[in-house]
Every structure is written in structure tokens, then in C-alpha cells.
Amino acid sequence: MVNAHDLLWGMTPAHVPADxxxxxxxxxxxxxxxxxxxxxxxxxxxxxGVRGRLREQRFAAQMPLALVRRRVTPQALREVTSxxxxxxxxxxxxxxxxxxxxxxxxxxSAGFELATGIEALHDASDLDLILRTPEPLERRDxxxxxxxxxxxxxxxxxxxxxxxxxxxxxxxxxxxxxxLLKTAxxxxxxxxxxxxxx
Amino acid sequence: xxxxxxxFPAGQPPKGRALVGCVGSGxxxxxxxxxxxxxxxxxxxxSVNGAEQRWQHLFERIFQEHTPPALNxxxxxxxxxxxVVRLRLEQGFExxxxx
Numbered sequence: 158m159v160n161a162h163d164l165l166w167g168m169t170p171a172h173v174p175a176d177x178x179x180x181x182x183x184x185x186x187x188x189x190x191x192x193x194x195x196x197x198x199x200x201x202x203x204x205x206g207v208r209g210r211l212r213e214q215r216f217a218a219q220m221p222l223a224l225v226r227r228r229v230t231p232q233a234l235r236e237v238t239s240x241x242x243x244x245x246x247x248x249x250x251x252x253x254x255x256x257x258x259x260x261x262x263x264x265x266s267a268g269f270e271l272a273t274g275i276e277a278l279h280d281a282s283d284l285d286l287i288l289r290t291p292e293p294l295e296r297r298d299x300x301x302x303x304x305x306x307x308x309x310x311x312x313x314x315x316x317x318x319x320x321x322x323x324x325x326x327x328x329x330x331x332x333x334x335x336x337l338l339k340t341a342x343x344x345x346x347x348x349x350x351x352x353x354x355x
Numbered sequence: 356x357x358x359x360x361x362x363f364p365a366g367q368p369p370k371g372r373a374l375v376g377c378v379g380s381g382x383x384x385x386x387x388x389x390x391x392x393x394x395x396x397x398x399x400x401x402s403v404n405g406a407e408q409r410w411q412h413l414f415e416r417i418f419q420e421h422t423p424p425a426l427n428x429x430x431x432x433x434x435x436x437x438x439v440v441r442l443r444l445e446q447g448f449e450x451x452x453x454x
Contacts, residue, residue, distance in 0.1 A: 213403050215434075265380065285380065314379035325377045333375060335446060337382065337439065344439045346446055 159203050159228065161323065162264040162287055164190040164272050167226035168205065173218050180209040181216045190229070190273060191220060195323065197341050204341075208269060208277070229272045231262025231287050237271040245284040248309035252286075255305050260289040265314070286315040288326070293319075293351040299330040317350070324350040357404045361411065363418050365395035368425040373450035376443045379433060383440060386429040387447045395423045401432035413437050417444060424451070 159165065168191050170182040184207050185191075196204035198219050207216040235253065239246050245267050262268070265285025266277040286306075294302075294317060303326055306313040315326040322340035329336055335346040338354075345354060368389035376384040390396055395418070399410055428447075435443070 213434075283379070312378070316379075325379055325382065327379070328377045333446070333450070337377070337442060337446075339381070344436070344442055346442050 159193050159222075159225075160230065160318070161193050161195040162231050162262070162268065163193040164229045164269065165193060165203070165205060165220060165225050165227070166190045167224040168207075168218075168220045169224075172220060172224065173207070173216070177216060177218075178209075178214075180214055181207050181218075184209060189275065190227075190269075191218070192269070195339055195341050231264045231268055232260065232289075234263040234268050234271045235261065237263075239271060241270075241276070241278070243278050243280060243282065244311035245278050245282045248284045248311045248313060251309050252284075252306065252313070256286075256288075261315075262287045262289075264316070283312040283314050284309065286313060287323075288315055288317055290317045290319055290351075293349075294329070296329060299326055303327060303330040319350045321350065321353055357401055357406075359399040359401065359407050359410060361397040361399070361414055363395040363397075363414065363423065365390070365393055365425040366422050367392055369451045371451050373447050375447045375450060378431065381435055381439065382433055383435040383443055384431040385443050385447045387451055388427045388429075390425040390427040392425050395426055395428070397428045397430065399430045399432060401430075401434075403432065403434050409437070413440060417441060423448070426451075 168185055170185045173181055191205035191207050194204040194206050198204040202219040202221055205218055205220045207218060249267060263271060264287050266282050267284055270277040306315060316323040317326055317329060322338045324336050324338050335348055336350060338345050338347045338350045372388040374386050376382055378384055
């Protein structure tokens with residue numbers, strides 16, 4: 158079982174279409190992991206994204222599950238530290254003790270860098286986090302959690318992982334009646350992210 | 356980072372303003388404010404370069420369904436998919452309608 162934001166190793170240039178951009182073949186050829194996407198894949202496959210060095214370099218692909226040699230979840234990266242001194246990594250060090258009681262993890266550029274040692278973060282990078290919330294999180298409690306994250310030295314984007322998809326903590330803590338739930342079948346505006354879509 | 360401008364025919368301006376969406380990858384923030392009668396003016400600030408045609412086509416598809424109100428719309432895009440852009444605009448129109 159894999160989840161969105163997991164990093165998977167084992168995909169090679171042979172597993173992407175021949176017309177994929179050169180940077181995709183380069184990244185896979187160098188043995189870089191791919192990131193699990195929230196999308197529907199064919200049986201035996203998982204929807205993944207290949208990261209390039211530039212922000213707009215993101216390539217959607219499918220990876221046969223049989224190829225997975227190694228898997229690192231965002232949760233497994235919580236205690237990983239880095240010798241680099243960047244705002245996103247400072248924010249992570251700041252928040253680590255404050256989130257200790259929760260089922261949280263590191264995703265995005267920070268997660269990729271901590272898992273691979275490849276420099277993906279820069280000075281202006283946000284810190285991307287996930288929080289597993291199998292049970293509903295009250296909107297007021299979301300506000301309290303957001304207030305804690307907003308004490309960090311850089312912007313923190315935390316995505317709540319409900320049983321049905323992902324919703325931004327910042328939006329759930331806000332005043333908008335409907336919020337954007339990202340699911341494997343696409344994005345939906347919903348009132349309750351912990352309720353199955355009909 | 357790139358800033359794009361678009362204009363479409365519109366109806367009358369609404370009274371209220373609305374802010375929907377979120378700053379964060381795969382999402383966008385949309386500010387809708389009353390504009391000049393007859394004109395829908397959109398500014399897009401996006402982290403994804405070279406996508407002007409894609410935005411133009413997406414807006415055309417959305418606004419051909421029904422004439423939008425006269426608005427100034429400011430979009431801060433963080434690599435949202437067309438589906439998300441459409442939902443956020445729909446949400447913004449809905450919130451403006453509620454004022």
C-alpha cells in the first residue's frame with residue numbers, strides 16, 4: 158500500500174514514454190525517487206510524479222508496483238536532519254517538538270531533499286507538511302494548529318490527509334463554507350472533507 | 356514568475372468582493388472585486404511560465420457557458436490544474452453572489 162507523497166525508488170528511464178523530456182530521463186537515470194501522486198492508476202501501477210530541478214519540471218507517469226525497491230513515507234522523514242541552513246529546515250526544527258504528539262510528516266521539496274540529499278530547497282522555499290487525520294479535525298482546532306505553524310520562520314503548507322483526500326489546513330481553518338478536497342478522481346469543493354463523496 | 360492579463364465581455368458589477376483559495380502548491384488564490392460595467396478583467400500571477408494560451412482557453416471555456424459579472428479578478432497561481440482553477444472561480448462567483 159502506498160500513499161500520496163511517498164517517495165519510491167526503482168523506476169528507470171525505460172518506464173516512461175519515449176517522448177518524455179530529457180530532464181525526466183536524466184532524473185530517473187540518476188536513480189532519483191518518484192513521488193506518489195493522488196490519481197487513479199491502472200491495476201498493478203501507481204500514479205507518480207518525476208521532479209526536475211526547476212519548479213515547472215514535474216512529469217506525471219505511472220510506475221509498476223513490482224518495480225518498487227524502496228519506499229520512504231513523509232512520516233519517516235520527521236527526525237531526519239540536514240547540515241544545510243535554510244528557512245524551511247529551520248522551520249522544521251522549530252516545529253518538530255510542537256508536532257511530536259501527532260501523525261505528521263515532511264513532503265514537497267523538504268521531504269525530497271531529506272530523503273535523497275539532493276538539494277531541492279532554496280531560500281524562498283515553503284515547508285510542506287502532511288498530517289494524517291483519520292478522524293475529523295474541528296475547524297477551531299485547525300485554527301489553533303495553524304496559529305502554531307504560523308510562528309515558524311517560513312510559510313508552512315500543511316495538508317490534512319483525510320480518508321477521502323487532502324485539504325489544506327489553512328483553508329479548513331478559514332471561514333469559507335466549502336473547501337477544496339483533492340482526491341484520486343480530481344478536486345472537489347466539499348463542506349465536510351471527512352465525508353465520502355457521493 | 357509571470358504576470359498575464361486577460362479581458363472578457365461581462366455584465367454588471369456585483370456589490371461584494373470575495374477571496375477564495377489557498378497559497379500552496381497545486382492551488383491558487385483568487386481575489387474578486389467589482390469592476391467596470393461590461394468588462395471582466397483578469398490578472399494572473401503564475402509560477403508556471405509559458406502557459407498564456409492554456410489560461411486563455413480555460414477562461415474562454417468557463418465564460419462561454421454564461422456571461423460573467425463585471426469583475427477585477429486577481430489570481431495567484433501555484434501550479435493549479437485546470438480543474439482546480441475552474442472550481443476556485445466557481446467558488447468565488449458563488450461567494451460574491453451571497454453578499
